[in-house]
Amino acid sequence: MRAGDPFTHALFFKLAHLQPSNEATDDGLQWRVNVPQLGFHHPYVLKGVFSIAALHLARLRPNQRDALVEQAMMHHTAASSMALPLIPNASGDNFPPIFHFSMLTTVITFARPRAPDNFLLVSDGILPDWLLICRGIRSLLQSEGEAVLSLPCFDTLLYAGMRLSVQWEKENQEHEALKDLENNIRHHSQPHKIAELCDGILTLRRCFNLFSKSGFSDEERMRSALMWMVKVPDPFVELLKSHDSEALCVLAFFCVLLKRLEHLWWIEGWAFHLIERIYTTLDDRYRLWIRWPLEETGWAP
Numbered sequence: 001m002r003a004g005d006p007f008t009h010a011l012f013f014k015l016a017h018l019q020p021s022n023e024a025t026d027d028g029l030q031w032r033v034n035v036p037q038l039g040f041h042h043p044y045v046l047k048g049v050f051s052i053a054a055l056h057l058a059r060l061r062p063n064q065r066d067a068l069v070e071q072a073m074m075h076h077t078a079a080s081s082m083a084l085p086l087i088p089n090a091s092g093d094n095f096p097p098i099f100h101f102s103m104l105t106t107v108i109t110f111a112r113p114r115a116p117d118n119f120l121l122v123s124d125g126i127l128p129d130w131l132l133i134c135r136g137i138r139s140l141l142q143s144e145g146e147a148v149l150s151l152p153c154f155d156t157l158l159y160a161g162m163r164l165s166v167q168w169e170k171e172n173q174e175h176e177a178l179k180d181l182e183n184n185i186r187h188h189s190q191p192h193k194i195a196e197l198c199d200g201i202l203t204l205r206r207c208f209n210l211f212s213k214s215g216f217s218d219e220e221r222m223r224s225a226l227m228w229m230v231k232v233p234d235p236f237v238e239l240l241k242s243h244d245s246e247a248l249c250v251l252a253f254f255c256v257l258l259k260r261l262e263h264l265w266w267i268e269g270w271a272f273h274l275i276e277r278i279y280t281t282l283d284d285r286y287r288l289w290i291r292w293p294l295e296e297t298g299w300a301p
Contacts, residue, residue, distance in 0.1 A: 035100055042097040047079035048104035052266075055111040059265060069113060076108050080129050087136035102137045105130045106226065111266035114273050119251065121229060122241045131237075134230045164210070164223050168231065171209035177292040178205050178253060184289050189246050193239065200236035200250045204228050211257060222264065225257035245286045248278045252290040259297045275299045 039046030054072035058065045083101050090098045109120075109130040117124050121131060178201055185197045210216070210224030239247035252275055259271035275297050279287060294300070 035104075038097055038100060042101075044079040044082040045097050045101050045104070047075040047082075048101050048108065051076040051079065051108050052104060052111065055108065056265065072108070072112065076105070076112075080105070080133070084129070084133065084136075087133065099137055102130075102133050105133050106229075107266050110270060114270070116277070118273075119240060119243075119248075119277060120270070120274060121232070121237055121251070125241055127237065127241070131229070135234075138230050164220060164227065168206050168210055168224070168227055171206040172202075173205075173209050175205045175208050178208065180292070181249060181253065181289060185246055185249075193244070193246065196233065196235040196239060197246050197250060199233045200239075200247065201253075203231045203233070204250060204253055206231075207254075207257060211260070222261055225261055228254055228257070243281055245282055248281060249286055249289045252278045252293040256293050256296040271297045272299050276301075 035045065036049055039049050051072040054068045054075065058068035058072070061068065079101065083098060086094065087098055109128065115123060122128070182198055182201050185201070186194060189197060207224055207228040210227070211221050213224075216224070236247060236250070240251065255271045255275045255278075258267055258274065261267045262269075262271065275290075275293060276299060278290065279294070279299075279301055282290070
C-alpha cells in the first residue's frame with residue numbers, strides 16, 4: 001500500500017477509535033495491535049479493519065464520503081463472503097479470527113449509512129448478514145465453549161466476552177420501566193406471542209442490569225448493552241421481521257442503551273433513527289407504551 005493511503009493509516013490508528021474511552025486497557029492493545037496483525041494471516045479480518053477505517057474517514061472527510069463508503073462496503077462484502085462459509089466449521093485456531101470478525105462486523109453495521117427501513121435486527125424485512133454471523137458465533141460458543149476456553153490462542157477480547165456472558169446469565173433484577181412494559185404485554189397481547197415478547201424483555205433487562213453495574217469500565221458497558229442483539233431469542237426476531245407492534249415497543253427500550261453509548265462515533269445517531277422509525281410505525285395506543293424510552297432518549301415527534 002502506498003504512503004498516505006487511508007487504509008495504511010487505519011492499521012495503526014483507526015482501531016483505537018473503537019474504544020469507548022482513552023483508558024489504557026488490554027482490550028485497547030488488542031484492537032490497536034493484535035487484531036490488525038491477525039488480519040495479515042486472515043484476509044477477511046484485514047478487510048474488516050479496512051472497512052471500519054473507511055467509514056471513520058468518511059465522517060472526517062465529507063467531500064470524500066461517497067467514495068469512502070463505497071470502499072468500506074466493497075471490503076466488507078468481500079470479507080463476509082470469505083468468513084460466512086467458515087463459521088459452521090470454525091474450531092481451534094480458526095475460531096479467534098472468526099470471533100474478531102464478528103465484532104468488526106457489528107461495528108460496521110452501526111457505522112455504515114442507515115437505510116430508512118433498517119431496524120438493526122431486521123432490515124427490509126430480512127435478517128442482515130451481521131446477525132447471521134453473530135448468531136453463528138453464539139451457537140459455536142454454546143456448543144464448543146469449553147474447547148474455546150482451552151485454546152492456546154485464546155486472547156483477552158475473547159475471554160472478556162465469555163466472562164461478561166456468564167455474568168449476564170446471572171442478572172435478573174427488576175427494571176421498573178421494563179416491568180410496566182411486560183405488564184402491558186401480558187394483559188393486552190395475543191396469548192401465543194406473550195412468551196416470545198417476555199423473553200425479549202428478559203434479555204434486555206439483563207443488559208440494563210449489567211450496564212448500570214458499578215465498577216464496570218466503559219468497554220464493559222458497551223459490550224453489556226450490545227449483548228442484547230446477540231442474546232435476544234430467535235422467535236422475538238421473527239416478530240420484528242413482521243414489524244409486530246409489541247416487539248417494536250421492546251426494541252424502543254433498547255434505544256435508551258444506544259443513546260447512552262453515543263460517545264462512540266459508530267453508534268451516534270442510532271437511538272433517534274430507531275425510535276423515530278418505531279414511533280412512526282406504531283399507532284396511538286402503542287405509542288403510550290414507549291413513553292419512557294421517548295423521555296430517556298430525548299426524541300420528540
